[in-house]
Each structure stands twice: as C-alpha cells, then as structure tokens.
Amino acid sequence: MNWLYSEEGMVWHTFGVEGSHHTVRPDGLHTWMDHMTTPIAPGRTPMGAYGFFAITPWHHDRNTVYIPLMVELAESFVNRPNYYYHVAPIIHFTESESRTIADIQTTINQTRDTYFARFVMGHVDINSDAAWNAYINTLNGLGLQRLIDIRTEAFHRTPQP
Numbered sequence: 001m002n003w004l005y006s007e008e009g010m011v012w013h014t015f016g017v018e019g020s021h022h023t024v025r026p027d028g029l030h031t032w033m034d035h036m037t038t039p040i041a042p043g044r045t046p047m048g049a050y051g052f053f054a055i056t057p058w059h060h061d062r063n064t065v066y067i068p069l070m071v072e073l074a075e076s077f078v079n080r081p082n083y084y085y086h087v088a089p090i091i092h093f094t095e096s097e098s099r100t101i102a103d104i105q106t107t108i109n110q111t112r113d114t115y116f117a118r119f120v121m122g123h124v125d126i127n128s129d130a131a132w133n134a135y136i137n138t139l140n141g142l143g144l145q146r147l148i149d150i151r152t153e154a155f156h157r158t159p160q161p
Contacts, residue, residue: 104143
C-alpha cells in the first residue's frame with residue numbers, strides 16, 4: 001500500500017508501465033504510446049488488457065474529446081509535480097460511529113437511489129425547487145447531518161497525509 005501511494009506507484013496506477021504503456025516527454029509529461037487506446041485513437045490496446053482496472057480520467061486527449069469542460073482543470077492541475085489525484089486519508093471510526101454510519105448510510109443510499117430513479121424516469125421534476133427541497137428534507141430527516149458530523153469529527157482527528 002505504501003508503494004501505491006509513492007510517486008512511482010501513482011504513475012504506475014495512473015499511466016501503466018513506462019516503456020510499455022506510456023513514455024515521459026522531456027518536459028516530464030506522461031504520454032500514451034501509439035499502440036494504446038485513447039479516445040482519439042480507439043481500437044487499439046486498452047489498459048484493461050494489461051490488468052489495470054482504471055486509467056486516469058485526466059488524460060488530455062480524453063478530456064478534449066469527451067469532457068471539454070475538464071480541459072481547463074487538466075491544464076491547471078494535471079502533470080504538476082506530485083499531483084495525480086486526491087489521496088484521501090484513511091479515516092478510523094469508533095465502534096459506535098461505525099454502527100451509526102452503517103444504519104444512516106444504508107437508509108440514505110436506498111433513498112438516494114429511489115429518488116435518482118424517480119428523477120431520471122421523469123416521475124419527479126428535477127427542475128422543481130419544491131421537489132429538490134423535498135428530497136433534501138427527506139435526507140435530512142434520515143440523519144444526513146448526523147452522518148456529516150460523525151465523518152467530519154473522525155476526519156479532524158485523523159492524521160493527514
């Protein structure tokens with residue numbers, strides 16, 4: 001686990017093996033090799049063929065083709081030294097907190113999924129402030145603020161990376 005959070009591990013997880021999947025340009029930016037699938041070069045070898053379960057969603061070509069809004073973020077943040085993606089600290093909860101989180105989170109997740117389906121299927125108008133406020137009020141009634149408080153308290157007592 002420590003290696004995965006090292007710079008070498010982050011590069012490996014994000015871009016694969018240097019010389020097999022990507023190269024490093026003289027300016028230090030990582031570039032997919034010609035045989036690798038990218039959004040502008042489909043039909044080649046995907047990272048999944050090498051056993052990688054994820055690739056970076058910040059690859060410049062991917063953003064240009066699929067997510068133009070993300071290009072500005074990519075140009076602002078990606079390929080800066082030691083930046084790959086946010087590494088969240090491992091947060092430890094007490095037994096009591098874990099039980100409370102499990103109870104609240106299960107109910108909130110079920111409610112979220114129900115509302116999501118209702119919004120997507122048009123049974124509830126997502127553009128309606130009243131419908132949205134009813135959704136938020138429902139989550140609040142199920143203990144959303146308590147969940148936020150528990151997670152916030154645990155985060156603040158957790159050493160940060």
